[in-house]
Amino acid sequence: MTNITNDEVDVVIVGLGWAGSIMAIELAKEGLKVRALERGPERPPEDFAYPKPADQYAYAIRNKVFVTPRDAALTVRYNTGETALPTRKWGAFVPGNGVGGSGLHWTGVLIRPTQTDIKLKTYADQAYKRGALDPDMRIKDFPFTWEEIEPHMDKFDKICGLSGTTGNLGGQIQPGGDPFEGPRSNPYPLPALHDTLNSSLFAATARKMGYHPFPNPSANVTQAWTNPYGAQLAPCNYCGFCSKYPCLNYSKASPQTTILDVVKRMPNFDYKTGANVIRVDLHADKKTAKGVTYIDEQQREVFQPAKIVILSSFQFANVRLMLLSGIGEPYNPITERGVIGRNYAFLSVGDATLFFKDKHFNPFATAGATGEMFNDISPGNFDGPGLGFIGGAKIHSSQASGAPIGTALPPGTPAWGKGWKEGMVDWYGRAMKVSISTSCMAYRGHYLDLDPNYKDPWGQPLLRMTFDWRQNELKLQRHLRGIVLDIAKELKPDAMSENFLGLDSHWDITKYVSTHNVGGAIMGTSPRDSALNRYTQSWDVHNVFVPGGNAFPQNFQANPTALIGAITLFAAEAIKQQYLKNPGPLVQA
Ligand SMILES: Cc1cc2nc3c(=O)[nH]c(=O)nc-3n(C[C@H](O)[C@H](O)[C@H](O)COP(=O)(O)OP(=O)(O)OC[C@H]3O[C@@H](n4cnc5c(N)ncnc54)[C@H](O)[C@@H]3O)c2cc1C
Numbered sequence: 001m002t003n004i005t006n007d008e009v010d011v012v013i014v015g016l017g018w019a020g021s022i023m024a025i026e027l028a029k030e031g032l033k034v035r036a037l038e039r040g041p042e043r044p045p046e047d048f049a050y051p052k053p054a055d056q057y058a059y060a061i062r063n064k065v066f067v068t069p070r071d072a073a074l075t076v077r078y079n080t081g082e083t084a085l086p087t088r089k090w091g092a093f094v095p096g097n098g099v100g101g102s103g104l105h106w107t108g109v110l111i112r113p114t115q116t117d118i119k120l121k122t123y124a125d126q127a128y129k130r131g132a133l134d135p136d137m138r139i140k141d142f143p144f145t146w147e148e149i150e151p152h153m154d155k156f157d158k159i160c161g162l163s164g165t166t167g168n169l170g171g172q173i174q175p176g177g178d179p180f181e182g183p184r185s186n187p188y189p190l191p192a193l194h195d196t197l198n199s200s201l202f203a204a205t206a207r208k209m210g211y212h213p214f215p216n217p218s219a220n221v222t223q224a225w226t227n228p229y230g231a232q233l234a235p236c237n238y239c240g241f242c243s244k245y246p247c248l249n250y251s252k253a254s255p256q257t258t259i260l261d262v263v264k265r266m267p268n269f270d271y272k273t274g275a276n277v278i279r280v281d282l283h284a285d286k287k288t289a290k291g292v293t294y295i296d297e298q299q300r301e302v303f304q305p306a307k308i309v310i311l312s313s314f315q316f317a318n319v320r321l322m323l324l325s326g327i328g329e330p331y332n333p334i335t336e337r338g339v340i341g342r343n344y345a346f347l348s349v350g351d352a353t354l355f356f357k358d359k360h361f362n363p364f365a366t367a368g369a370t371g372e373m374f375n376d377i378s379p380g381n382f383d384g385p386g387l388g389f390i391g392g393a394k395i396h397s398s399q400a401s402g403a404p405i406g407t408a409l410p411p412g413t414p415a416w417g418k419g420w421k422e423g424m425v426d427w428y429g430r431a432m433k434v435s436i437s438t439s440c441m442a443y444r445g446h447y448l449d450l451d452p453n454y455k456d457p458w459g460q461p462l463l464r465m466t467f468d469w470r471q472n473e474l475k476l477q478r479h480l481r482g483i484v485l486d487i488a489k490e491l492k493p494d495a496m497s498e499n500f501l502g503l504d505s506h507w508d509i510t511k512y513v514s515t516h517n518v519g520g521a522i523m524g525t526s527p528r529d530s531a532l533n534r535y536t537q538s539w540d541v542h543n544v545f546v547p548g549g550n551a552f553p554q555n556f557q558a559n560p561t562a563l564i565g566a567i568t569l570f571a572a573e574a575i576k577q578q579y580l581k582n583p584g585p586l587v588q589a
């Protein structure tokens with residue numbers, strides 16, 4: 001029962017991560033009264049600044065800045081024949097919590113999808129014989145062109161002070177960059193991070209083998225940078241505690257360092273922390289929203305009236321809030337009717353760890369995005385059709401951290417006690433990885449819905465995930481393993497261990513992969529098979545916009561946040577230029 005009603009605002013934003021912060025500043029600059037509601041706590045940068053220690057146990061093992069499973073568990077199963085069970089401990093992914101969302105403590109690899117990734121279905125129809133791919137595969141094109149989305153990726157690059165080496169400037173291939181990237185309208189704002197021993201060995205070997213390595217595109221900035229909003233970042237000092245840690249130095253682009261310091265000073269913007277939104281409230285005709293309801297820190301139910309609702313609470317929470325609020329028809333995998341929940345996709349990773357008696361990699365002197373990668377094995381750049389699968393990977397050697405807990409040791413080294421200590425003395429800092437991070441297609445049977453058995457502490461059903469690996473993704477992994485092992489052999493390590501999926505592997509939720517979950521409320525060209533139009537606007541409730549990874553129809557091999565930033569900026573522009581003048585559906589279908 002709602003017992004408090006706030007003053008009405010023009011825009012209410014649910015979740016203050018990257019998507020929410022971009023929307024906040026873009027719409028506040030337009031003069032709208034904007035209020036953000038964030039489930040987690042305030043996280044001011046000074047909380048993490050020198051001389052506070054970067055504590056690996058607290059941040060990276062005990063997940064200090066992540067939501068607890070108690071507050072945001074999901075249930076998980078492989079297929080519809082099983083009863084899903086709730087997550088008790090985060091494993092494969094770790095959703096963020098608090099101001100800045102996961103953008104506060106992400107790694108900062110800010111790589112774009114390729115042009116083929118944006119038009120994957122068109123590519124598949126042209127390159128693969130009819131019937132060559134899994135009949136349950138449900139891949140789609142993104143509903144915009146490269147030319148439409150590139151200026152927004154360019155703007156997000158500048159917001160973040162992207163550091164790297166340009167590969168394709170206006171169609172001209174540039175030396176040292178990624179020759180497979182789509183044309184950029186501008187070069188990278190800042191030069192690449194310094195190379196480390198592992199990345200230079202990897203790059204030299206990959207180049208000798210005919211691949212095209214380039215420095216990881218990085219949102220750990222390499223020089224002082226003032227972004228288009230006037231926010232200032234300082235050069236990264238390679239502190240070695242980046243991924244899963246907030247930056248202690250104002251060097252990692254985050255909502256805090258690039259946007260929130262600016263928007264917080266605007267009188268028409270405010271935000272509340274400890275505000276857990278539990279539903280979007282609809283008018284009786286169910287065609288528009290009248291606001292959202294949240295539980296505040298005193299556990300009171302509060303109604304926040306608003307003319308526009310932005311759901312930017314991360315992929316899972318966005319899908320769940322749509323389901324809980326009755327926005328759009330829930331997806332049914334048997335009939336394939338309904339749209340909310342469909343096309344859930346994740347990704348897989350794999351690696352070889354190479355140990356060298358005579359090398360020291362100084363892993364503690366590193367930034368989150370340090371490393372080199374190549375994109376040669378991405379759709380359209382190699383013979384996927386001949387190999388019988390679609391998709392690709394970035395193949396890279398990165399060195400995100402030298403933090404001691406979990407240091408890889410050669411096979412056979414004890415995992416504890418005296419043997420482990422001796423192993424650490426002999427091998428700490430003497431290993432490098434060659435890794436893959438893959439695409440993942442969408443399938444008819446992979447989806448999200450509300451769990452019929454399990455509820456959260458506020459009595460609402462948990463989100464249920466139905467997902468497992470399919471042969472397409474497993475064949476891709478086996479092919480990539482071959483490439484990684486060929487590179488590893490060339491590097492002649494003294495010992496090696498490997499970690500790849502087999503053709504009979506099931507998805508393992510207990511091992512960390514990355515928090516690159518996508519789909520569930522996808523964008524498309526028709527309300528019959530998508531939840532959102534090209535501007536992330538709900539087809540059903542036109543004053544609700546849902547920017548985030550949920551909008552991706554499948555997962556490509558690049559990290560998602562460059563495109564999440566871009567689709568959010570694209571949506572904000574459409575709200576400012578079109579929706580405010582003429583509220584209603586922005587696309588007729
Ligand atoms: C350790 C780690 C490393 C990563 N590294 C990279 C990388 O190198 N490159 C890359 O591209 N991506 C990376 N990612 C992913 C990246 O962080 C996400 O893609 C990005 O942050 C998503 O932005 P978002 O705004 O959609 O969601 P989030 O950043 O998750 O923000 C959502 C916010 O909504 C809030 N919220 C949720 N539910 C509610 C509710 N009901 N009511 C109110 N508020 C709510 C959450 O607390 C959160 O603050 C990484 C993620 C993690 C966790």
Ligand code: SF4
Pocket residue numbers: 220221236237238239240241242243245246247248249250251252366367368
């Ligand atoms: S490595 Fe650089 S960007 Fe990352 S936390 Fe340290 S100083 Fe910040």
